[in-house]
Amino acid sequence: MRRLWTVVVAALLGTLLVPTAARAATIPSYLTMEQRYTSVANGWDTVERYLDSTPGFTQEDYPPDGRGDQDGQRVTFFGGAKEPFSGRFLLYSAPGASTNPNPVPVLLVHGANDNPDRAWANPGESGGFGCGAASCPGTGMMQYLSNAGYRVFAVGFAHKEGDNLMQAQQVGDAIAIIKAKLGVSTVDLVGWSKGEMSARMYVSSVRPSWGRPYAGDVRKLITLGGPNAGYDYPFAHGWAHDLSIWPECGGSINSPAPHTYMTCYGVYAYHPEFSFVPTGGYDCYPGQRQMLARFDQTYGVDQTQQDWYTTYYGGQGYYTKGPGIQAAIDAGSLISRIQQAGVPASVSTYLLAGGSPSVVGIFNEDRGPSDGVVFESSALATAGIATVAGTALVTGANHLELGWYPAVESQVANWLGEGNR
Numbered sequence: 001m002r003r004l005w006t007v008v009v010a011a012l013l014g015t016l017l018v019p020t021a022a023r024a025a026t027i028p029s030y031l032t033m034e035q036r037y038t039s040v041a042n043g044w045d046t047v048e049r050y051l052d053s054t055p056g057f058t059q060e061d062y063p064p065d066g067r068g069d070q071d072g073q074r075v076t077f078f079g080g081a082k083e084p085f086s087g088r089f090l091l092y093s094a095p096g097a098s099t100n101p102n103p104v105p106v107l108l109v110h111g112a113n114d115n116p117d118r119a120w121a122n123p124g125e126s127g128g129f130g131c132g133a134a135s136c137p138g139t140g141m142m143q144y145l146s147n148a149g150y151r152v153f154a155v156g157f158a159h160k161e162g163d164n165l166m167q168a169q170q171v172g173d174a175i176a177i178i179k180a181k182l183g184v185s186t187v188d189l190v191g192w193s194k195g196e197m198s199a200r201m202y203v204s205s206v207r208p209s210w211g212r213p214y215a216g217d218v219r220k221l222i223t224l225g226g227p228n229a230g231y232d233y234p235f236a237h238g239w240a241h242d243l244s245i246w247p248e249c250g251g252s253i254n255s256p257a258p259h260t261y262m263t264c265y266g267v268y269a270y271h272p273e274f275s276f277v278p279t280g281g282y283d284c285y286p287g288q289r290q291m292l293a294r295f296d297q298t299y300g301v302d303q304t305q306q307d308w309y310t311t312y313y314g315g316q317g318y319y320t321k322g323p324g325i326q327a328a329i330d331a332g333s334l335i336s337r338i339q340q341a342g343v344p345a346s347v348s349t350y351l352l353a354g355g356s357p358s359v360v361g362i363f364n365e366d367r368g369p370s371d372g373v374v375f376e377s378s379a380l381a382t383a384g385i386a387t388v389a390g391t392a393l394v395t396g397a398n399h400l401e402l403g404w405y406p407a408v409e410s411q412v413a414n415w416l417g418e419g420n421r
Contacts, residue, residue, distance in 0.1 A: 018373055019360075027180045030054050031173055037077055042121040043143055046093045047077050052173055056070050056210035057087030057166055061157045061284045063273050065247065067254040067401045068160055069285060072125070082146065086163070089170045090156030090178055090248055092116045092120075094146040097153060098181065102420055104188050104219055105151040105178050108141065109171060110403075111193030112161055112287060113254045116154035119192060131361045132372075132400025133252075140404035141190070141412065148413050153178055160254060163286040164194070164334065167206045168201035169372070175202075175217055186219040188416055192402055193374070194270035194287055196226025197334070204384075205340040206334065208393035214344070220389070221343065222350045224402040230293020233365050233373055234258050237302050237326040238311035240363035240384075242320070245274055256285035258311050259322035276328040292332040294325060295375065315337040339384035348389035350415045353379035353404055355395035373399040390415055 027033075030053050036046045062068045062083045069082035082252050099103070110119035112346040118125040121143065124136030131137070146152045157167050157211045191199030200206075203221055205213040234241045238258040245251040248264035258272040272280030272406040276289045301308055307317025314324025343349050354371030357364040364372040371379070397405040 019350055021256060025183065028173075028176055031177065035077075035079065040092075042117045043095070043127065043139065044092050044117075044121060045095045045097060046178075047093045048093075049079065049118055050089055050091060050173065050177070051085075052087045052089070052168070054087070054210065054334065059084070060086045060162055060199040060286070061273075061282055062159070062250070063254065063284050064191040064245060068250055069402075070115075070158075072115075072117065072162075074117070074156065077156070077258075084158035084160045086166050089156050090116070090171065091156040091174050094142050094152035096146050096149075097151045100146065100149045100151045102130060102148075102150045102416070102418075104186055104420070105153060105182055105184060105186070106145060106188045106190060107171070107178065108152065108154040109175055109189065109191040109195035109199045110154065111195045112157070113171075114128070114160065116156045119403050120154050127334045130400075131404065132359045132398045134360055136406050137404055141409055144409040145413060147415070150413070150416060151182065158285075161194075161256070161285045161287045164197040164201055164290050165211065167198040167287070168207065168213050169296040171198050172200040172212060172215060176215070179217060183293050186217050186220070188220040188417075189218055189384075190222045190225040191226060191410060193226060193399065194291065196223040196228070197338070198286070198293060198341060199223070200226070200228075201338060204270075204338060204343055206338050206341050211388075217346075218347050220348045220350065220416065221413055222352065223379070224408065224412075224417050225354050225371050225379050225399050226351070227291045227293075227335070227374050227378050228351065228377075228385075229376060230295075230333065230382065231291055231374050232293060232295050232312075232325055234288075235292075235312045236295070236299075236367065237305055238308070238320070239306040240323070243358070244362070246271065256288045258325070259320040261321040267277070274325070276321045277331045279323075279336075286332065288389060289332045291330055292329050292333045293335045293378075295367070295378075296328070298377075299375070302367060312320050341404075342384040344388055345386035348385070349385045350388050350390040350392075350410060351380050351382070351385075351388070352392045352394060352408065354397035354399055354403070354405075355393050356398045356401075359398045359400050370396065389418070
């Protein structure tokens with residue numbers, strides 16, 4: 001408490017007083033800053049691209065039709081690469097990231113098929129319905145927290161649906177850089193949806209064989225709509241889900257499918273590149289497979305969907321064929337491993353769930369209380385969490401609104417502020 005008070009007083013006086021060890025911290029030698037950008041859209045101050053040279057990072061598979069490629073200004077930030085090497089990542093800094101008064105910086109970790117811009121700074125960047133509502137705001141969690149005095153950063157991953165084991169290592173990388181930049185010893189993490197996976201895996205030391213363990217440098221972990229107990233939405237609502245993916249049906253969404261074969265307008269098409277399970281030489285969606293868990297015993301399966309049984313349990317249906325959810329879980333779900341590893345008691349953990357299954361443009365999860373994608377019971381699951389410091393259900397927010405919905409922003413700020421006052 002005395003150390004925290006010293007930092008707060010120092011910030012108020014305009015002089016950063018930190019312990020000698022923290023002041024001497026340097027960016028680890030395996031991290032190289034390749035480029036720094038100061039002309040950044042959506043209200044960010046700067047973006048830096050880093051390379052983690054640790055052996056083990058790979059060039060992950062991307063869907064061959066380009067739907068998973070980087071887009072917008074992120075292509076520039078990744079040095080013109082639309083399909084970057086997964087050892088590279090971006091670190092975004094908000095205005096006031098080095099000068100705002102709150103002593104513990106905040107690192108935001110975005111979810112699947114997303115980026116720090118749309119997720120945290122401009123929910124309407126991708127156009128109508130991209131924020132989960134008919135009308136999208138132009139600012140989000142980044143501006144809210146920055147204006148409230150927090151020192152805000154965000155990590156951007158090379159692969160939008162990438163391996164959470166690699167991305168968890170980069171969460172640790174981003175924290176190491178922030179510590180060196182600011183001379184602090186701890187950071188607060190906010191993980192949204194799939195971003196909860198890599199954030200929680202970092203503090204739980206769930207890592208690849210070549211990876212580094214948790215460095216003991218996270219004060220708080222806040223999860224927003226995180227699949228803490230997993231999710232099975234694509235398999236439970238497979239037909240409706242696949243219609244938005246299969247190109248022969250007019251789909252173009254960057255998301256994995258429970259099927260490898262599907263009939264669209266009389267054409268029986270094969271697309272191994274969209275499969276949850278590595279198939280036909282493709283593995284484009286490892287991060288989604290890692291989030292899977294079965295809920296059929298709790299909430300059943302959506303029997304209104306075509307081929308519902310074979311979609312969930314595997315096999316040839318009337319119009320589709322797929323391996324089933326258990327085969328996908330066996331191919332690499334990490335939910336049980338994460339829960340067994342546990343979040344350390346030193347990390348105060350807060351869980352927030354949305355309660356509105358009202359995501360515009362998709363078939364919403366309706367088998368039980370959900371935010372349209374993730375069950376409330378999963379987002380609020382506490383298994384493996386030693387210190388549950390708070391939970392909240394924001395009934396008006398759906399899954400895609402959790403990065404900007406006013407009640408969510410306020411709750412996150414309140415949780416971050418606990419212990420700072």
